[in-house]
Amino acid sequence: MAGRLSTSERLGADAFDTDTSPHLTLSDPALCRTCPDKPCIAVCPAEVYHWESDRLRISYESCLETGACRIACQSLGRGALVWAFPPAGKGVQYRLG
Numbered sequence: 001m002a003g004r005l006s007t008s009e010r011l012g013a014d015a016f017d018t019d020t021s022p023h024l025t026l027s028d029p030a031l032c033r034t035c036p037d038k039p040c041i042a043v044c045p046a047e048v049y050h051w052e053s054d055r056l057r058i059s060y061e062s063c064l065e066t067g068a069c070r071i072a073c074q075s076l077g078r079g080a081l082v083w084a085f086p087p088a089g090k091g092v093q094y095r096l097g
């Protein structure tokens with residue numbers, strides 16, 4: 001019998017069918033420059049968000065669709081994030097829960 005899998009091992013089994021259009025966008029990128037803590041970066045388990053060259057880079061391709069960034073941005077950030085699920089059949093496909 002196999003041992004328990006770690007979270008990383010479980011996530012590593014997931015598959016992604018990436019849409020060509022990002023499902024995570026910003027209503028106004030300038031709002032992110034005034035966002036003091038940028039909580040989206042800290043809460044995302046997939047490390048989708050990165051602050052680079054004075055702008056927020058969003059690697060939507062690896063999104064796990066938890067919605068944590070949406071809540072963090074609305075409650076602790078500046079509300080710039082426009083969050084939506086990918087179109088049906090696109091995005092993450094969980095294999096091991």
Ligand code: SF4
Nearest residue numbers: 032035040073077078
């Ligand atoms: S939390 Fe919202 S406003 Fe702040 S950096 Fe992230 S996306 Fe921008």
